Amino acid sequence: MGRAILIFGFFIVICHVIGAGNARAAENENFTITAAENSVNSSAWNLRYAESENAFTITVADKNGEKVYNVCSKFFEVAYIMNKTGFGARMIKPGKAQVPFQILEKIINLDELSNQKIISDGQVSNESALNLIAGYLPDLINDNYKHLLH
Numbered sequence: 001m002g003r004a005i006l007i008f009g010f011f012i013v014i015c016h017v018i019g020a021g022n023a024r025a026a027e028n029e030n031f032t033i034t035a036a037e038n039s040v041n042s043s044a045w046n047l048r049y050a051e052s053e054n055a056f057t058i059t060v061a062d063k064n065g066e067k068v069y070n071v072c073s074k075f076f077e078v079a080y081i082m083n084k085t086g087f088g089a090r091m092i093k094p095g096k097a098q099v100p101f102q103i104l105e106k107i108i109n110l111d112e113l114s115n116q117k118i119i120s121d122g123q124v125s126n127e128s129a130l131n132l133i134a135g136y137l138p139d140l141i142n143d144n145y146k147h148l149l150h
Helices: 002-019 101-107 110-115 126-140 143-149
Strands: 031-035 044-049 055-063 066-073 076-083 086-090
Touching: 031 126, 044 126, 055 126, 066 126, 076 101, 076 126, 086 126, 101 143, 110 126
Parallel strands: none
Antiparallel strands: 031 044, 044 055, 055 066, 066 076, 076 086
């Protein structure tokens, strides 16, 4: 039931952001996405969940026809990729991750990562991608590490 409410809420936010045009920030009662300040990369955002001291940084880069959204914090890192097959979550490739794999394998729920391999089978706008990331990211974190969201 909670997941259905969460998904419904995200669709409302997505519709709101899309309807607002080129919005710079998205707000929801559960999270806020704002453009990163003092960023050399103009395609960077901060994702903060309600009442959280911890923020995730989301950066986007175009690589070989794919849009790669890297989501990271001090102890967490994952990629959401948009390509011709759709939009979904992946582990950062070994050697490219800033967080050691030994830490990631404890924090990331690998079953949920597999479930999120394809979140959308079509292309999504940048604003929709950011909101989908914010909506699905908490499910990627194992229960023992949910404090990373707070």
